[in-house]
Amino acid sequence: MSLDLSQCSDGDLAALALGGQQLAYREFLRRYKEPVYRLIRGSIGDADEALDLTQETFVAAFSALKRYEPERPFRHWVARIALNKCRDWSRRQAVRSFFRKARPIEEAFDLSSDTPSPEVEAGDRAELARVAGAMANLPQKLRQVLVLRAVEGLTQAEAADALGVTEKAVETRLYRARQQLAQWLDEKF
DSSP, X not given: OOOOGGGSOHHHHHHHHHTTOHHHHHHHHHHHHHHHHHHHHHHHXXXXXXXXXXXXXXXXHHHTGGGOOTTSOHHHHXXXXXXXXXXXXXXXXXXXXXXXXXXOGGGHHHHTOOSOOHHHHHHHHHHHHHHHHHHHTSOHHHHHHHIIIIISOOOHHHHHXXXXXXXXXXXXXXXXXXXXXXXXXXXXX
């Protein structure tokens, strides 16, 4: 007479597996492989990697089966192992990503310089001149608000006080100045 493993509790299955009953491991896989796979796939978003991590999860669970507490649901226990595998995978991905983006050590001397290259400086100066020219074309009321808020960093209340107008007027003028400036800069670009 053969024991029907599908009728066994998780605790009984664990005892049978630890006793050498290989079919108990198959029953654990039959019961929990799909939910563990779904959990891992939902956590990492990669179906192929989820298959590998599902396999790693069950290898780890079966090798640690002696630490399983039979009164707890196996599904919760194996889910915790699966989530730990997902965290480990994410850490490995972050390290791999870092090294993929890292430059060769031979280029390290280029990275040590804080000063921008002459080409970048020239481009920055040209862009600054273009913006300054566009700002110079703004009506004085709009230019003043833009300079006080965007360049000098004053709050809306401080700019209103400095100009002797309401905060709403500052808000409106700033909106119009930015809109007009953006339009001019887009046209000249």
